[in-house]
Amino acid sequence: MELEDRKLRILQAIIQDFISTAEPVGSRTLAKKYNLGISSATIRNEMSDLEELGYLHQPHTSAGRIPSDKAYRLYVDRLMAEPLQQNQKLVQKHKKIIQEEFLQRVGELEEAISYTARLLSKMTKLISVTLSPQFKQSKLKYLQLIPIDSNSILLVIVSESGVAKNTILRTTETHSLESLQMVSNLLNHKLKGLCIADITKERIRGIKDEIKTFSSLIEMVSPALLSILEDMLSVNLYLEGITNIFNLPEYHDIEKAKEFIGFLDQREQITDLLVHSKDGVDVTIGKENSFENMQDCSLVTATYQLNGCVVGKIGIIGPTRMDYANIVSIADYVTKILTDLLRKYNDK
């Protein structure tokens, strides 16, 4: 059954009102606050219909109505565009803020991702999550062993995605510059251009067995090398703004807040949520979430890319009555900026 236009307008007003007040909205308030051109009694009848259709529900008989997940879904899919158009000015302002914040923060890529989480939580006043890029396909570009003093060696590794990592190895015996250079060359020759994920313990052992002369040196370097590579592949999760929930009336109950925070502390579940979301901007509303602890919440995710491939995600978590129009537009714009940033890191 298709909802007639008036019902849609009423539903939209209810949703918008509830998003900003968090209070069940009644027919009188609605008639007064929004110029719908109909009386509260008519609104009451329509609301009754909307409730029957599953878009609204009442916490108790003598209270106003609250939008259901189904209503939010409709809002996100069809009704949201309109207020977004009206708020074009606000959207522009947000875009400007985001742009300026990113300009000021050039630094490292990882830092940018961690900062993005903070920026998101600041702008949305909600909980934000960012995943640092995973360069699954990234290849090893360069590797070097450098003697630092009689018992420390610096190991540097650079990937094609432009990430450089280093570590200092402590040794008991002294190694000559020449032997370190030879091993560097050797490893470079054998490993350069390989996908980082394909450089395994076994492969290095293979090299070691092949080249008897330096086998002990290679053996010593191996664990540090593997650990750096693993570090390069690993994805970091940045979670910010947890304390924002205390400004939300839905978490005025301290027990509820505690439980939710406990849930958020389990990083794996959050990662799961992000990984399972669709590409582009995706909105998951209330019970659409698989985790029980998230079923009062909505999650807006968005993806950023490199060379057309999704390499990372961001997410915003808030109550189901979050300001979808606003959040979606922020998420969309932030990922666009991140995609840009990534391209710049790689192009230059």
Next chain:
Amino acid sequence: MELEDRKLRILQAIIQDFISTAEPVGSRTLAKKYNLGISSATIRNEMSDLEELGYLHQPHTSAGRIPSDKAYRLYVDRLMAEPLQQNQKLVQKHKKIIQEEFLQRVGELEEAISYTARLLSKMTKLISVTLSPQFKQSKLKYLQLIPIDSNSILLVIVSESGVAKNTILRTTETHSLESLQMVSNLLNHKLKGLCIADITKERIRGIKDEIKTFSSLIEMVSPALLSILEDMLSVNLYLEGITNIFNLPEYHDIEKAKEFIGFLDQREQITDLLVHSKDGVDVTIGKENSFENMQDCSLVTATYQLNGCVVGKIGIIGPTRMDYANIVSIADYVTKILTDLLRKYNDK
């Protein structure tokens, strides 16, 4: 006026009881729970005296008594040792946990400090803070420019404190291995052994002006070099366990919790608190704190060292009724382990 022994014993019992229950303690409870060998009526008289002396106060006439800051101060200075002796077993257990946790986490130094914060908040169930070491005196040990491809150069810097950092420079023109090597040698020659703090923009400009041949290359490297050095000197603050306060009855009032969290979010103030604390283990109780928002709280700080110099601090923040004996012993032991760890990083 010197407190007689019986008063001290009663005060000690009150403090210990209040630390574990967070409820005002009454004379009857005290007489029943602790074998003081005197009746509740006698205890009442003594409590009355203790109140007059400023060690106790009542939230209202018909409630039990609560220790004052003055009482906690006395407890920390004189009374705390005894329960600590009795709980030797628990202390040993904690030491074992700490030791094992640290053994499993070798990794980077910075990671160890960040992990320490998590460990502390986990063990104390309170808020913990750690400052990463500041090697003010640390000297530059090694510097190297390595060509990666036609338009990227890897810059690696190692400090004598054993920290290595790198960054990738993007260039428009291609530089030969030889010229990069020469500039590396040159910079090494000029800068090696200098305190990192003394390597300024001006000094590098001086070098640039001196060596005309490579002045453009040096100019290009300069900002990245300075930014890495700055990064090496900067101190990171790790704050963990904020959400632990929701398990404390004193923060069951959501407004109070919100306010306190807001205070903790201002990192500079926390840094201030740590910086102003004394060396070794230091306890600051309630109103002894300069920040108003901390005056319901106590802060236990401890310092870790390198070569006998204090290079970093840790802190634990909790309500004034925190378990001082336990917290102090944990703080003390953790900093001992950190000092050990630092020595190992440097010695090896």
Next chain:
DNA sequence: TGTTAGCACTCTCGGCCATTGAGTGCTAAT
């Protein structure tokens, strides 16, 4: 003289009840 039992008094806390007010659904009039 120090200790203790007994008792009257104080004050918070939790439950109970009536009142208030926002909001609904229904009916009848427009």
Next chain:
DNA sequence: ATTAGCACTCAATGGCCGAGAGTGCTAACA
């Protein structure tokens, strides 16, 4: 089809009361 009017519902608020925990004081006791 819309709306004004009205009876009804129910959460929230505030006042009231009794229970319980704790105190201070007094008088008796060792």
